[in-house]
Amino acid sequence: GESVGLHLPTLSVQEGDNSIINCAYSNSASDYFIWYKQESGKGPQFIIDIRSNMDKRQGQRVTVLLNKTVKHLSLQIAATQPGDSAVYFCAETTRGNNRLAFGKGNQVVVIP
Amino acid sequence: GAGVSQSPRYKVAKRGQDVALRCDPISGHVSLFWYQQALGQGPEFLTYFQNEAQLDKSGLPSDRFFAERPEGSVSTLKIQRTQQEDSAVYLCASSLRGGTGKMDTQYFGPGTRLTVL
Numbered sequence: 001g002e003s004v005g006l007h008l009p010t011l012s013v014q015e016g017d018n019s020i021i022n023c024a025y026s027n028s029a030s031d032y033f034i035w036y037k038q039e040s041g042k043g044p045q046f047i048i049d050i051r052s053n054m055d056k057r058q059g060q061r062v063t064v065l066l067n068k069t070v071k072h073l074s075l076q077i078a079a080t081q082p083g084d085s086a087v088y089f090c091a092e093t094t095r096g097n098n099r100l101a102f103g104k105g106n107q108v109v110v111i112p
Numbered sequence: 113g114a115g116v117s118q119s120p121r122y123k124v125a126k127r128g129q130d131v132a133l134r135c136d137p138i139s140g141h142v143s144l145f146w147y148q149q150a151l152g153q154g155p156e157f158l159t160y161f162q163n164e165a166q167l168d169k170s171g172l173p174s175d176r177f178f179a180e181r182p183e184g185s186v187s188t189l190k191i192q193r194t195q196q197e198d199s200a201v202y203l204c205a206s207s208l209r210g211g212t213g214k215m216d217t218q219y220f221g222p223g224t225r226l227t228v229l
Contacts, residue, residue, distance in 0.1 A: 008152060034217070034218075036220075041222070042222055042223075043116070043203050043205075043220035043221050043222045043223050044155065044203070044220045045220070046217050046218075046219065049217065089154050089155075091154075098143060098145070098160050098167075098168070098207075099145070099157040099160060099168065099171065100145075100147075100155070100157065100218060101157070102154030102155050102156070103154060104153075104154060105152075105153075105154055
C-alpha cells in the first residue's frame, strides 16, 4: 500500500538496539498524551498513554517520558524489532475536549 | 473481539460526485470520532459523536461534509460534490466512554482511502 511516511523524519535503527522518538506538543493545557503506531495501509494503533500528572510510564518494551516544562514527549522502544518499523505519532488532548491533536509523524525503519 | 471496521477500504470518485463512508465502531463504545489524514500527515479531527448526538463538528472543513450516527452505533460520513482536495484517508475511531472529564483510548479503524479524480 501507499506509504504513510512520505517525507517524514526517519529514524533508522539496527535490530536489537533501542529507539527514541521525540515529539514537541503545542498546547500547554493538554493533560493526556498518547503514542500511536501506524503501519502502511492501516489505522493508528494505540501503544501507550500518559497523563499530565506523571512524567514517566512504562509498558512492554516501551517507555513514555513527559516533560511539561518544555512541552516535550518521547517514546523509547527497547530492543527494537523488525515489526516495530512504522510511522509513530504523538497525540494530545485535554480533559474537557475529546478530540485528539496529532503531531508530525516519525518514521522508524528497523535494519535487520 | 472485532475492532473498528470501515467500508469501503478504497473509493475513487469523479470530481462532483457524492460519497458515503461507513464506520462500524467497537460494540458498546459510546464515543465515535472521524479524522482526515492527508498523505504524509497526522490525522486531523473532523467530528465527534456521543451515542447519536453529534457534540463537536468543528473540524468539518466545509458544509459539503456531513456525518450522522442515527442509532448510536454505525456512523456515515458523507461528502457532497467531492473536490480533489478531499482526497485523503478517512479514519474512524471509537472509545468506550464519553463525556467531558473522561479520557480513554480511541481505537482506530483501517480507514477509507478516498481518491477524487
